[in-house]
Amino acid sequence: MGKKKKKKKNKSNHSPKMKENIFFKHFFFNVAVIFFMVILWTLISNFVPSYKWVYHSLAKGNLELIKNNSNLTLENKWYIKCQEDYKFLNFLNASTPDDAVILFPKNSKFNGSKRLGSGEWELFFLYPRVPVRTEKDIAELNMDVTHVAIIDGKGHKELIPNLKVSKFGVYSIREGK
DSSP states (O other), X not given: OOOOOOOOOOOOXXXXXXXXXXXXXXXXXXXXXXXXXXXXXXXXXXXXXXXXXXXXIIIHHHHHHHHHTTTSOHXXXXXXXXXXXXXXXXXXXXXSOTTOEEEOOTTOOSTTOSSTTSSHHHHHHHTTSEEEOSHHHHHHHTOOOXXXXXXXXXXXXXXXXXXXXXXXXXXXXXXXX
C-alpha cells in the first residue's frame, strides 16, 4: 500500500559557526542597549530638575533615613518625615469614627505646611474618613459633614459661629462636642 515515511532529523540549516555569530550579534545588541540606557539614565537624573530631585533628594534621602533609623517604628518615621502634619492627622484619626466626613478650613495650612491642605495627604492618612474643603466637595460626595477640623483657630465659623475653640482640634457636629 503506502510507503512508510522516514522521519526527518530536526537539523537546523545553520552551521555551528553561524549559530555562534547570531548569539554574539544578539549579545552585543543587548549590551549596547543596556549601555545606552545607563547613559540616558545618568543624563536624565543629573540634568532634568524633577528627576534630579527625585533621585538625589527623595530616593537617596529616604534610603538614608531608613538606614539610619532602622530601629524606629513606622509612626516615628512618619513623624520625622511629616512632623506636625502627621501628629495632627493622627490626632484626627484617633478622635473621629471611621465613617466621619471631616470639613477642613479653606486654604488652611498647618504651621506653613506644604502637605496639609493638598487633599491627597489628608485622604492618605485619614482613610476611610473623608476630608472635604468646599461646598462643591460636599455636594459631589452627597454626604453630610460630621466633624469640623480646627486649624489655626479657623474652620468652624461656617457651621458653628459662636463656638470657642482651641487653636487646633476637631469638633463633632453629631454629638455637639
